[in-house]
Amino acid sequence: MRTTRRRRLAALAAAAAVATLLAACSSAAPENSSSPDGVKGKKITVWFPGTNQTEIDLVEKTIVPQFEKKTGATVDVAYYDWGDLSTKLNAAFAAGTAPDVFGHGPAAVADFVTNDRLEPLTRYVAAMPKKDREDLASALPGGQVGGVQYLMPLSMQGTSLVYRAADFTAAGLDPDNPPTTWEGVYKAAEKLTKRDASGKITHSGLLLPSQATGRQQTFAALIMSAGGSQVSTDMTKATFDSAKGVKAMNFFTKVYNGSDAVAAGLGSDYSDAPANQQPLVLGTASIAMQTADKTMQMIEANPDLDLRVMTPPKFEGAKKGYGLGGAGSGLMINADSTHKNLDWTFIKYMISAKVNAQYTEGIGKIPARTSAIKTDYVKGSPILSAFVKIGSDMRPNPNVPGWVQIRDTMDKYIEQGLHQQLPAEDALSQAADEANKILKANG
Amino acid sequence: MTATATSPGVAAAAAPGTIQGARPPRAGKPKRRWTRTSIWGLLFTLPAALYVLIFHVIPVIYGFVLSFTKYSPLSRSGPEPIGLKNYTTLLSDPDFGNALLVTGRYVLQVLPITVIIALALALLVNRPFRGVGLFRSALYIPHIVSLTAVSMIWLWMYSHNGLINDVFAFFGLPDQSWLLNKGAALNAASAMRIWKALGSNMVLLLAGLQSIPKELYEATRVDGANRWQSFLYVTIPGIRPMLVYVVAMDIIYLAQGFAEIFVLTQGGPLGSTTTVNYLIYTQAFQYNQFGSASAMAFVLFAFIVGFSLLSIRGLMGRQK
Numbered sequence: 001m002r003t004t005r006r007r008r009l010a011a012l013a014a015a016a017a018v019a020t021l022l023a024a025c026s027s028a029a030p031e032n033s034s035s036p037d038g039v040k041g042k043k044i045t046v047w048f049p050g051t052n053q054t055e056i057d058l059v060e061k062t063i064v065p066q067f068e069k070k071t072g073a074t075v076d077v078a079y080y081d082w083g084d085l086s087t088k089l090n091a092a093f094a095a096g097t098a099p100d101v102f103g104h105g106p107a108a109v110a111d112f113v114t115n116d117r118l119e120p121l122t123r124y125v126a127a128m129p130k131k132d133r134e135d136l137a138s139a140l141p142g143g144q145v146g147g148v149q150y151l152m153p154l155s156m157q158g159t160s161l162v163y164r165a166a167d168f169t170a171a172g173l174d175p176d177n178p179p180t181t182w183e184g185v186y187k188a189a190e191k192l193t194k195r196d197a198s199g200k201i202t203h204s205g206l207l208l209p210s211q212a213t214g215r216q217q218t219f220a221a222l223i224m225s226a227g228g229s230q231v232s233t234d235m236t237k238a239t240f241d242s243a244k245g246v247k248a249m250n251f252f253t254k255v256y257n258g259s260d261a262v263a264a265g266l267g268s269d270y271s272d273a274p275a276n277q278q279p280l281v282l283g284t285a286s287i288a289m290q291t292a293d294k295t296m297q298m299i300e301a302n303p304d305l306d307l308r309v310m311t312p313p314k315f316e317g318a319k320k321g322y323g324l325g326g327a328g329s330g331l332m333i334n335a336d337s338t339h340k341n342l343d344w345t346f347i348k349y350m351i352s353a354k355v356n357a358q359y360t361e362g363i364g365k366i367p368a369r370t371s372a373i374k375t376d377y378v379k380g381s382p383i384l385s386a387f388v389k390i391g392s393d394m395r396p397n398p399n400v401p402g403w404v405q406i407r408d409t410m411d412k413y414i415e416q417g418l419h420q421q422l423p424a425e426d427a428l429s430q431a432a433d434e435a436n437k438i439l440k441a442n443g
Numbered sequence: 444m445t446a447t448a449t450s451p452g453v454a455a456a457a458a459p460g461t462i463q464g465a466r467p468p469r470a471g472k473p474k475r476r477w478t479r480t481s482i483w484g485l486l487f488t489l490p491a492a493l494y495v496l497i498f499h500v501i502p503v504i505y506g507f508v509l510s511f512t513k514y515s516p517l518s519r520s521g522p523e524p525i526g527l528k529n530y531t532t533l534l535s536d537p538d539f540g541n542a543l544l545v546t547g548r549y550v551l552q553v554l555p556i557t558v559i560i561a562l563a564l565a566l567l568v569n570r571p572f573r574g575v576g577l578f579r580s581a582l583y584i585p586h587i588v589s590l591t592a593v594s595m596i597w598l599w600m601y602s603h604n605g606l607i608n609d610v611f612a613f614f615g616l617p618d619q620s621w622l623l624n625k626g627a628a629l630n631a632a633s634a635m636r637i638w639k640a641l642g643s644n645m646v647l648l649l650a651g652l653q654s655i656p657k658e659l660y661e662a663t664r665v666d667g668a669n670r671w672q673s674f675l676y677v678t679i680p681g682i683r684p685m686l687v688y689v690v691a692m693d694i695i696y697l698a699q700g701f702a703e704i705f706v707l708t709q710g711g712p713l714g715s716t717t718t719v720n721y722l723i724y725t726q727a728f729q730y731n732q733f734g735s736a737s738a739m740a741f742v743l744f745a746f747i748v749g750f751s752l753l754s755i756r757g758l759m760g761r762q763k
Contacts, residue, residue, distance in 0.1 A: 086728060086729070090516035091516065093517050111517060114517075115517035115518050116519060117517055200617075211711075212711055265620070265623070267623040268603065268620070402730070404730060408729070415711065415712065415713055419625075419712070419713060
């Protein structure tokens with residue numbers, strides 16, 4: 001009796017061991033990438049950046065259930081506050097528990113690539129229909145490092161000059177024909193600026209972001225519009241200390257300093273203020289550099305406000321004006337993920353025309369696809385339409401390893417230039433020296 | 444506990460005041476005897492000991508080891524030993540030098556004011572008057588609220604359209620850029636920190652004041668001492684241990700100032716509020732350079748120890 005029970009137990013244990021082995025083998029085996037059913041029954045973890053409740057509801061209640069129903073796969077979604085995201089990801093990578101798919105901004109991509117943490121997506125993108133690739137053409141470069149695609153942007157981002165049409169009319173300027181050069185913008189701003197009896201600016205003609213990080217972003221737009229660049233084409237050398245860089249820096253400094261200044265509040269962060277606290281809403285500024293989503297929030301909160309978007313101006317003598325933008329946050333695949341086929345299927349689903357339109361509309365962002373201009377969401381918003389229209393004039397910051405440190409270094413010296421503690425030439429040259437060291441250290 | 448239930452060592456330690464030599468010393472190492480009580484005692488203290496070991500001691504040791512390496516948590520190769528390079532780099536790093544100076548200035552301008560006002564408030568609330576409980580509670584509330592939340596409120600108060608500029612406008616004074624001016628930003632952060640630290644310091648000093656025997660004051664009065672003399676010769680010596688504790692704890696907290704800086708100024712303008720802890724944060728979590736961030740952390744540790752010892756010496760030295 002006892003022997004029989006032992007035998008049964010032994011048989012059960014052996015069967016369990018075989019089943020476990022088989023299960024382990026099946027999960028470790030590569031998925032059949034050609035089979036659409038290769039993803040069925042599989043499970044992946046996806047981390048999204050940001051804790052926007054609208055986005056969470058949309059993704060968890062609509063998009064992911066639709067995907068799971070369609071594929072038979074399971075997607076575990078988690079959201080992390082932007083401020084904590086890098087820390088959480090770093091800890092997860094160090095511990096070997098990083099998610100299969102995760103989202104981040106383009107500025108973070110190069111560091112992940114340098115540390116061999118990302119799956120190259122070029123072959124997946126190449127396998128997409130040509131029509132899709134063309135539709136995503138404005139967004140894709142922002143997710144590339146050294147020409148290789150690593151991040152698939154879910155939305156576009158961009159900043160441009162936004163202005164109050166009523167102020168233009170009141171100052172005798174034509175709101176339908178805004179300036180097309182930075183010199184023209186400055187002249188318009190001089191007319192729009194108001195001062196009190198002591199000469200102190202009470203109403204800024206032109207506001208450019210001058211807070212931490214915002215300074216570098218403003219400078220990037222200005223130098224690109226002057227025909228310059230921030231790093232060399234091979235991404236090995238800082239080039240922002242050029243004559244064009246000095247021109248951009250001097251312009252930026254002139255906006256906030258001296259008797260001809262057209263802006264008040266150097267260093268103040270107006271960009272991130274709530275919609276109803278924005279200078280354009282409060283009427284304390286006439287032109288301000290702003291993002292598409294913040295501008296839309298302003299209009300949403302004040303439907304009667306006539307705000308218009310300028311095409312990014314250029315400096316006289318330059319070929320074209322550019323705004324800082326391009327790819328917004330997007331999704332990447334962990335190089336160690338064991339379900340890359342499912343990972344890509346999920347990303348592909350997120351950037352499909354229908355879902356991407358649904359997603360960007362839900363979170364109030366610019367769609368990643370150019371064809372989205374035909375959607376009711378874009379057509380219904382003059383601001384969004386204007387930003388989509390100038391999408392091809394947006395250029396991202398360079399995707400180089402150590403970019404965050406380079407950006408902060410530039411920011412530090414640009415701040416010294418703006419406060420006139422250093423002449424533009426010295427500020428940029430010292431920043432370039434440090435940036436070159438960082439570029440060298442990061443290989 | 445009986446003597447038979449404990450080991451000889453424990454018995455000796457548990458009996459202060461016993462006459463040395465009353466029991467003949469045993470030759471050689473005393474034999475450890477595990478009793479039921481000592482095993483239970485060990486079991487009860489084990490979780491706490493493990494907690495301290497795992498979450499306090501090991502991370503500190505690991506951090507110290509990391510300070511001699513180049514390490515990015517994203518790297519697959521793990522920490523690479525580089526000897527003292529992180530420390531030698533810090534010596535020539537102007538940003539780190541500036542951060543140390545800012546941290547020192549921050550401690551020096553918050554600490555004395557906080558302690559003096561807290562002591563004055565403690566003296567005030569040490570006497571009975573109507574509503575004293577409410578007054579004490581009101582002063583203690585800032586200590587309970589999270590520093591980040593408090594900083595957010597002060598950020599609004601200091602903003603262009605904030606409360607402080609509104610008060611200035613009411614009195615016909617021009618508005619100020621409290622957090623955007625290099626000369627004002629650290630002072631603005633300090634003012635917030637003084638307000639935040641007052642409550643806890645006051646309560647601790649109040650506890651110190653209440654531990655002073657009333658007879659001492661009566662004796663000084665009989666001896667003809669005035670109020671200032673009894674404050675100087677009774678109150679101050681009486682609260683000195685608590686004062687030392689308050690000063691040491693304040694130095695430790697202030698020298699690690701981060702949340703208020705992160706919320707109010709992000710280290711600006713022009714690095715005028717970049718504390719060492721803020722620099723450590725950017726180094727570790729923005730640039731993924733955990734090795735140099737750890738080195739900074741240990742230099743800050745030495746800075747805090749030095750600062751605290753100096754203050755404690757100063758306070759205790761006077762007692763001698």
